[in-house]
Amino acid sequence: MKKKEFKSSSKRVLDLMINSIYTNKEIFLRELISNASDAIDKLAFEKSKDAKLNINPSDFKIFISVNKSDRTITISDNGIGMDEEELDKSLGTIAESGSLRFKEENPDSKDSEIIGQFGVGFYSAFMVSKKVEVISKKIGSDDSYIWTSEGVEGYTIGKATKKENGTDIILYLKDDTEDEKYSDFMEEYTIRNLIKKYSDYIKYPIMMEVENSRLKEGTKDEYETYTEVQTLNSMKPLWKKDKKDISEEEYNNFYTSKFSDYEKPLKVIHYNAEGLENYKALLFIPSHAPFDYYYKEYKKGLELYTNGVLIMDKCEKLLPDYYSFVKGVVDTDDIPLNISRETLQNDRHVLGIAKGIETKIHSALIELLTKDFEGYKKFFKDFGNQIKFGIYGSYGINKDKVLDLLIFYSSKKKDFITLKEYVDSMKNDQKEIYYACGETVEKIDLLPQVEMVKEKDFDILYLTDYADEFTIGAINTFMEKTFKNVCDSSLDLDTKDEKEELSKLNEESKDMLSKMKDILKDKVSDVKITDKLKNHPVCLTSNGAISTQMEKVINAMPNSEKVSSSLTLEINDSHPILAKLKDLYKDDEKQFEKYTKVLYAQSKLIEGLPIDNPTELSNLVCDLLSK
Numbered sequence: 001m002k003k004k005e006f007k008s009s010s011k012r013v014l015d016l017m018i019n020s021i022y023t024n025k026e027i028f029l030r031e032l033i034s035n036a037s038d039a040i041d042k043l044a045f046e047k048s049k050d051a052k053l054n055i056n057p058s059d060f061k062i063f064i065s066v067n068k069s070d071r072t073i074t075i076s077d078n079g080i081g082m083d084e085e086e087l088d089k090s091l092g093t094i095a096e097s098g099s100l101r102f103k104e105e106n107p108d109s110k111d112s113e114i115i116g117q118f119g120v121g122f123y124s125a126f127m128v129s130k131k132v133e134v135i136s137k138k139i140g141s142d143d144s145y146i147w148t149s150e151g152v153e154g155y156t157i158g159k160a161t162k163k164e165n166g167t168d169i170i171l172y173l174k175d176d177t178e179d180e181k182y183s184d185f186m187e188e189y190t191i192r193n194l195i196k197k198y199s200d201y202i203k204y205p206i207m208m209e210v211e212n213s214r215l216k217e218g219t220k221d222e223y224e225t226y227t228e229v230q231t232l233n234s235m236k237p238l239w240k241k242d243k244k245d246i247s248e249e250e251y252n253n254f255y256t257s258k259f260s261d262y263e264k265p266l267k268v269i270h271y272n273a274e275g276l277e278n279y280k281a282l283l284f285i286p287s288h289a290p291f292d293y294y295y296k297e298y299k300k301g302l303e304l305y306t307n308g309v310l311i312m313d314k315c316e317k318l319l320p321d322y323y324s325f326v327k328g329v330v331d332t333d334d335i336p337l338n339i340s341r342e343t344l345q346n347d348r349h350v351l352g353i354a355k356g357i358e359t360k361i362h363s364a365l366i367e368l369l370t371k372d373f374e375g376y377k378k379f380f381k382d383f384g385n386q387i388k389f390g391i392y393g394s395y396g397i398n399k400d401k402v403l404d405l406l407i408f409y410s411s412k413k414k415d416f417i418t419l420k421e422y423v424d425s426m427k428n429d430q431k432e433i434y435y436a437c438g439e440t441v442e443k444i445d446l447l448p449q450v451e452m453v454k455e456k457d458f459d460i461l462y463l464t465d466y467a468d469e470f471t472i473g474a475i476n477t478f479m480e481k482t483f484k485n486v487c488d489s490s491l492d493l494d495t496k497d498e499k500e501e502l503s504k505l506n507e508e509s510k511d512m513l514s515k516m517k518d519i520l521k522d523k524v525s526d527v528k529i530t531d532k533l534k535n536h537p538v539c540l541t542s543n544g545a546i547s548t549q550m551e552k553v554i555n556a557m558p559n560s561e562k563v564s565s566s567l568t569l570e571i572n573d574s575h576p577i578l579a580k581l582k583d584l585y586k587d588d589e590k591q592f593e594k595y596t597k598v599l600y601a602q603s604k605l606i607e608g609l610p611i612d613n614p615t616e617l618s619n620l621v622c623d624l625l626s627k
């Protein structure tokens with residue numbers, strides 16, 4: 001028997017398990033039971049495809065036994081089993097290297113978060129065991145194998161003599177310490193409670209030999225003990241139970257154990273559909289995004305059961321992309337068991353169910369938004385980007401399905417509002433929905449263009465997400481209103497008189513402005529005098545589709561073709577700098593050029609754009625300071 005090493009990433013997760021100070025060690029049992037149940041699911045699925053397979057589904061069970069003198073707990077299943085290679089692969093490497101990436105990216109994360117997040121499954125056995133043996137026989141194979149490990153040092157795999165297909169996991173409990181009484185896990189009472197708490201819904205019987213006492217035959221007061229095998233779980237899947245019989249805690253436990261989350265769900269959606277499509281759905285909106293949510297590897301989907309058999313653990317077609325965060329189970333008898341994965345994706349029942357699910361999720365979110373806005377904001381912080389992506393990713397095709405779920409920060413309310421709320425409170429003379437973009441609310445608030453629009457008492461939506469402008473672009477119009485970036489050069493809030501006045505001012509200084517444009521060459525497409533500014537001397541506005549913020553976003557993307565927005569430098573008509581410029585233009589060409597360059601750089605700084613030539617700017621400023 002050769003000693004093998006764990007993959008280095010597994011070693012670290014294992015180490016985390018073994019030395020964990022995680023208080024919730026009891027979850028090891030639910031993890032192992034859940035693996036056992038999965039293994040039986042897999043065999044049930046094989047059987048559904050191949051009726052000749054010599055197994056009887058009514059024999060499926062999970063068995064728990066305890067040997068107090070050896071300090072062992074054994075969890076056995078008669079599921080699909082593992083062959084030598086599978087033992088090596090499945091137990092030698094942890095499936096999700098995600099836990100490590102998470103730990104690297106979040107060095108301060110707590111054990112509970114990592115363990116919860118990844119449900120590190122099988123390895124959780126090491127939280128309570130000093131040694132673990134796995135004896136397994138794969139269905140259809142003549143050989144059985146034993147995998148043994150005492151922790152990070154490694155594991156061995158050898159031949160075994162198991163007769164029936166399935167897997168026995170034997171845990172050699174750690175010694176009791178002052179803080180941890182591992183021997184408690186061997187008590188019938190503890191095991192019973194843990195199964196009720198976490199694994200009640202498992203659809204195969206979880207059995208255990210228990211001691212009972214009874215009156216001795218032929219006596220009146222003499223008792224004898226005897227053992228009997230009892231089923232400890234109710235076996236009724238939670239989603240098949242009546243809603244009114246399910247406590248919040250049951251829902252929460254089901255969710256956290258089944259979907260490996262350490263936090264209870266934000267919202268539970270449980271319903272029974274009858275009619276065109278007949279199915280039961282138990283769905284959850286998580287209260288936070290899983291660590292890998294915005295990575296490519298994340299796969300959306302719901303568990304799909306038909307006729308009591310799990311036929312797909314992530315049926316993608318049941319969820320639109322913009323609800324990819326939803327977790328849950330769908331159970332229907334309408335879909336034939338032996339359907340192939342490819343056909344399943346286009347099955348009319350699946351598509352019909354998906355439609356129903358989408359409607360339910362939407363109304364659940366609207367309910368959250370109207371009844372628990374704080375909860376909704378939390379939801380939106382984590383998943384709003386996905387909903388926005390649903391809009392711009394489809395170039396607006398799906399927008400009507402989710403537009404009412406969008407919220408943006410409002411300058412007036414100083415809180416988030418929906419687009420409808422914005423339009424409903426628009427001023428009579430306001431034609432467009434105003435927005436401004438920047439990295440944070442505070443930074444946007446400092447933009448010179450924002451100041452003036454606020455001064456005129458218009459509300460502005462502050463867009464702080466990289467996806468926001470693309471989203472607005474894809475929405476195009478909302479309740480017949482178009483959107484306008486307040487930093488766009490075409491923003492026009494002036495009365496007719498004001499316009500005339502401004503155009504006169506620009507006309508008078510035509511030569512000077514055009515000289516400035518020459519100095520700045522191709523950096524700006526125009527220089528003009530504006531009445532949009534209150535205190536700031538200058539600002540940059542963009543013309544056309546690409547705003548300065550969008551330029552930043554696009555250019556920060558890897559592999560993107562660099563873009564630049566077309567910019568106008570605007571000079572405040574009521575700022576003393578204008579008079580100064582006019583003087584210099586007349587008398588001092590050199591100085592005029594320097595002023596122009598500095599003002600341009602200033603306007604870029606305010607926008608948060610990089611300065612083209614910081615050295616030149618620094619020299620110019622010093623030069624002016626020392627005058």
Ligand code: ADP
Pocket residue numbers: 035036039077079080081082090091094095120121122123167
């Ligand atoms: P997960 O269950 O999330 O895949 P685990 O670490 O719990 O991760 O298990 C790793 C793999 O080991 C499983 O995916 C499965 O292939 C295999 N496995 C674990 N327990 C059993 C079992 N009782 N029967 C068959 N295979 C098992």
